[in-house]
Amino acid sequence: MNPDVLRFSPGAYLAPAVDWLNANFHPFFAALTKLIETVLGGIEASLLYPPAYAVIIAAVVLAGFLIGFRAATVTAIALAFCFLSGLWTASMQTLALVTVAVMISVLVAFPLGILASRYEKFAAASRPVLDIMQTVPPWVYLIPAVMLFSLGRVPAIIATIVYGIPPMLRLTTLAFNQVPKDLLELGQASGASPRSILLKIEIPSATPTLLVGLNQCILLSLAMVVLAGLVGAGGLGAEVTRGLTRMEMGLGLRAGLAIVAIAILLDRLSKGALQGRRIGRSATAA
Amino acid sequence: MDTSVITDLFDTSTDNALGWIGDNGEWLFEFIRFVLQGTYDGILWFLELAPFYVIAIIAGLLAWRLLNPVAGLLAGIALAFCAFMGLWAETMSTLALVATATILALAVGIPIGIVAGFVKTFDRALEPALDLIQTLPPYIYLLPAIALLGYGPATALVATFIVAMPPSIRLTSLGIRMTPREFIELGQASGLSPWQMFTKIRLPFAMPSIMAGINQSLMMAFGMVVIAGIVGSGGLGETIYGAVRTLDIATSINAAIAIVILTMVLDRLTQSAAHRAKAGVR
Numbered sequence: 356m357n358p359d360v361l362r363f364s365p366g367a368y369l370a371p372a373v374d375w376l377n378a379n380f381h382p383f384f385a386a387l388t389k390l391i392e393t394v395l396g397g398i399e400a401s402l403l404y405p406p407a408y409a410v411i412i413a414a415v416v417l418a419g420f421l422i423g424f425r426a427a428t429v430t431a432i433a434l435a436f437c438f439l440s441g442l443w444t445a446s447m448q449t450l451a452l453v454t455v456a457v458m459i460s461v462l463v464a465f466p467l468g469i470l471a472s473r474y475e476k477f478a479a480a481s482r483p484v485l486d487i488m489q490t491v492p493p494w495v496y497l498i499p500a501v502m503l504f505s506l507g508r509v510p511a512i513i514a515t516i517v518y519g520i521p522p523m524l525r526l527t528t529l530a531f532n533q534v535p536k537d538l539l540e541l542g543q544a545s546g547a548s549p550r551s552i553l554l555k556i557e558i559p560s561a562t563p564t565l566l567v568g569l570n571q572c573i574l575l576s577l578a579m580v581v582l583a584g585l586v587g588a589g590g591l592g593a594e595v596t597r598g599l600t601r602m603e604m605g606l607g608l609r610a611g612l613a614i615v616a617i618a619i620l621l622d623r624l625s626k627g628a629l630q631g632r633r634i635g636r637s638a639t640a641a
Numbered sequence: 642m643d644t645s646v647i648t649d650l651f652d653t654s655t656d657n658a659l660g661w662i663g664d665n666g667e668w669l670f671e672f673i674r675f676v677l678q679g680t681y682d683g684i685l686w687f688l689e690l691a692p693f694y695v696i697a698i699i700a701g702l703l704a705w706r707l708l709n710p711v712a713g714l715l716a717g718i719a720l721a722f723c724a725f726m727g728l729w730a731e732t733m734s735t736l737a738l739v740a741t742a743t744i745l746a747l748a749v750g751i752p753i754g755i756v757a758g759f760v761k762t763f764d765r766a767l768e769p770a771l772d773l774i775q776t777l778p779p780y781i782y783l784l785p786a787i788a789l790l791g792y793g794p795a796t797a798l799v800a801t802f803i804v805a806m807p808p809s810i811r812l813t814s815l816g817i818r819m820t821p822r823e824f825i826e827l828g829q830a831s832g833l834s835p836w837q838m839f840t841k842i843r844l845p846f847a848m849p850s851i852m853a854g855i856n857q858s859l860m861m862a863f864g865m866v867v868i869a870g871i872v873g874s875g876g877l878g879e880t881i882y883g884a885v886r887t888l889d890i891a892t893s894i895n896a897a898i899a900i901v902i903l904t905m906v907l908d909r910l911t912q913s914a915a916h917r918a919k920a921g922v923r
């Protein structure tokens with residue numbers, strides 16, 4: 356049996372559809388591209404406009420005040436490394452990409468996660484979709500994004516947003532399902548409005564799990580942003596890609612270590628926020 | 642402040658160090674490349690023995706036995722679809738890459754996991770290393786691999802191996818530690834030797850967790866193997882990489898569909914095998 360007899364290429368049918376979309380919805384995609392570029396450019400500019408040491412000092416002071424001494428030390432070492440390796444601009448580009456992507460992912464996933472925890476039917480319907488989304492290798496997310504937005508930062512950020520949504524959504528649902536029943540009943544019994552139950556009871560008691568979700572979302576987004584260096588997203592991913600394809604190992608290694616620094620920084624900061632909360636809470640409880 | 646002095650120094654010393662390693666350790670890397678390439682070629686040769694419909698039917702029958710008839714039918718048709726898209730050879734080399742990397746990761750990871758399950762201090766020492774491996778973006782594991790092994794499937798295999806190992810270590814050690822106390826006491830009371838205790842009591846109880854680890858390792862390996870297309874791994878990853886760079890939309894869609902099919906079929910098969918193992922314990 357020869358498979359060529361039944362030769363079928365779904366891509367050959369989908370490609371004209373993509374072309375059609377590109378031809379007829381060009382203003383829409385162009386506007387979206389413009390919007391994302393503006394937001395990204397703004398964040399990038401505000402990170403890059405002040406001299407590097409000012410940004411480092413500001414970040415260290417903030418981390419020290421908000422989280423603790425250890426977080427401040429990690430921040431100082433990681434950012435100083437990014438600066439000394441000569442990759443400050445690329446590191447800030449990567450940070451800007453991750454920040455924007457995580458913000459949008461959370462904005463989408465958080466309400467959907469609450470919906471899924473309220474309505475069993477919605478949760479059941481979304482579960483297979485999330486399963487598929489989490490099984491598919493990350494590379495695959497970049498393909499449709501590149502087809503619609505061509506190469507550059509915009510497809511990268513869109514693929515990153517989509518990739519970051521499932522873990523955040525899952526853990527939001529979990530967090531809200533874990534809110535103790537008696538607390539909710541207490542709120543209802545004291546005649547609190549649904550709004551204040553959400554804000555004063557549910558969100559505070561769901562926060563630890565929500566922060567775990569945020570940590571996952573941040574790390575997966577970073578992985579995707581770095582990978583997106585392959586499609587011209589710029590930042591540290593682009594430097595790694597250059598190192599890999601041109602065999603400039605020094606550059607590749609520096610960029611790789613800078614990514615390690617950024618990953619550890621983001622991981623510690625988001626986990627530090629979680630532990631800071633725990634300590635704060637047990638202190639008030641005592 | 643100018644940092645180019647530091648970076649230039651770093652780059653030249655990196656090149657010198659790699660040159661030195663290349664001169665003095667070439668036999669070692671040659672050997673590693675030989676072993677990896679050999680395993681990969683062997684598995685690929687075996688997979689290419691059978692025509693595509695035989696493999697599709699085998700996968701279908703497996704899914705039938707493990708899940709249900711509908712899943713079996715779907716799995717068979719989906720795999721055959723890869724052949725109809727003209728990507729069968731690429732699909733099989735991707736499968737061979739994933740299989741080689743996962744088998745190596747399991748061969749190293751499960752014994753380490755077993756030791757970690759018994760020795761608490763070892764487990765605690767491993768924890769930060771595993772955390773670090775799982776925190777870093779998988780893409781960067783290609784860097785040391787390509788620096789030492791050069792362009793080709795061996796590099797892809799090493800990077801994939803690193804990424805696929807942590808879940809199998811973690812879940813094996815978890816499984817070993819979770820053996821119910823009463824069964825261990827039962828074993829001691831009936832005078833089992835340590836070896837019998839291990840094979841008859843601890844291992845069967847750890848099996849569901851180990852199977853879950855195999856499933857996770859496999860999924861990590863899939864994610865990585867596709868990325869490794871950039872270092873010339875061959876298979877669907879390279880097809881996609883080439884198609885995206887030339888903006889060949891049709892080919893990249895086909896290759897993406899083939900990857901999704903292969904991933905989903907293997908994920909569901911190993912997941913249901915894990916569920917089986919769990920049901921078996923109960």
